[in-house]
Amino acid sequence: MTTPNTPVTLILHGAAGRMGQALLRAAPALRGVSIGAALVRAGSDLVDTPVRRIAGPDAADLDFQAALDPDVRADALIDFSSAHAFDAALALALDRRIAFVSGTTGLTDAQHAALAHAAHAIPVLWASNFSLGIALMTRFARMAARALGDWDCEIIEMHHRRKADAPSGTAITLGKAVAQGRSCALDAQAVHGRQGLVGARPPGQIGFHAVRGGDVVGEHTVMFASEDERIELTHRASDRDVFARGALVAAQRLAHAPPKSYAMDDVLGDCD
């Protein structure tokens, strides 16, 4: 992977969304990072609108576009769009033979398989969460699950009212870490919400609860409960800037890396 501060030009896909705007605002503060294109949905009212009108005066001096100008040379594409728009973003990165970094959640198994396949041709990093705090919490959840084998585990997340997918991608990642710590398969133990005469909680379940409301950026709790005590690991993101910076740094590091499927742990290094 390239060293920090390497000059890179990035394409943003989903550039006018909440995360797209956060990326546009965060990019100028990162040495070496420039934005080469800000892509929005075809037919969007924002096509040909200056990026600065939406993302502020420090953002790149570009207009939003629906298609990539063939003359734009770029080193990586960052995608924060939707599960529906994701395939086109990956196809564009493959077509250009450039690194692909995506935080889009709610993907199908087939889309994850397409990512794995793409990693034979280009560097690829998909992460359900680009914050350092969640990367660490995922490790803690795995360790706690290993140590607290028979404690009950519930994962609770809260997000803004506009979030399209549930449970959050991060909650699923945390659930997978718990399952790994317990050496079990998440699919066999996951329960999503409870309603009605569900009876006593069987041992081994991993419960998911998705709360939606207001403008909450992203909150996740992994709860381990036993007879007389309880441990809760909680992460609260208060600004999307934390995800934006993580994704920009990941794209900068991957831009000239060999084709492979990378994870946030590769970008962050050893935090032990």
Ligand SMILES: NC(=O)C1=CN([C@@H]2O[C@H](COP(=O)(O)OP(=O)(O)OC[C@H]3O[C@@H](n4cnc5c(N)ncnc54)[C@H](OP(=O)(O)O)[C@@H]3O)[C@@H](O)[C@H]2O)C=CC1
């Ligand atoms: N991994 C992480 O750290 C994080 C992941 N996320 C995930 O990122 C994704 C985006 O989140 P968020 O920014 O809040 O969502 P938004 O809905 O605010 O933004 C998504 C944007 O993608 C645009 N879009 C839709 N189709 C296309 C297309 N074909 N080409 C280009 N752009 C398109 C939408 O445009 P329009 O509105 O016109 O349809 C919209 O502006 C979600 O899946 C979310 O879960 C979010 C935060 C952090």
Ligand SMILES: O=C(O)C1=N[C@H](C(=O)O)C[C@H](O)C1
């Ligand atoms: O949609 C969001 O906003 C977020 N989505 C990600 C997820 O699904 O985990 C990450 C973050 O919590 C914000």
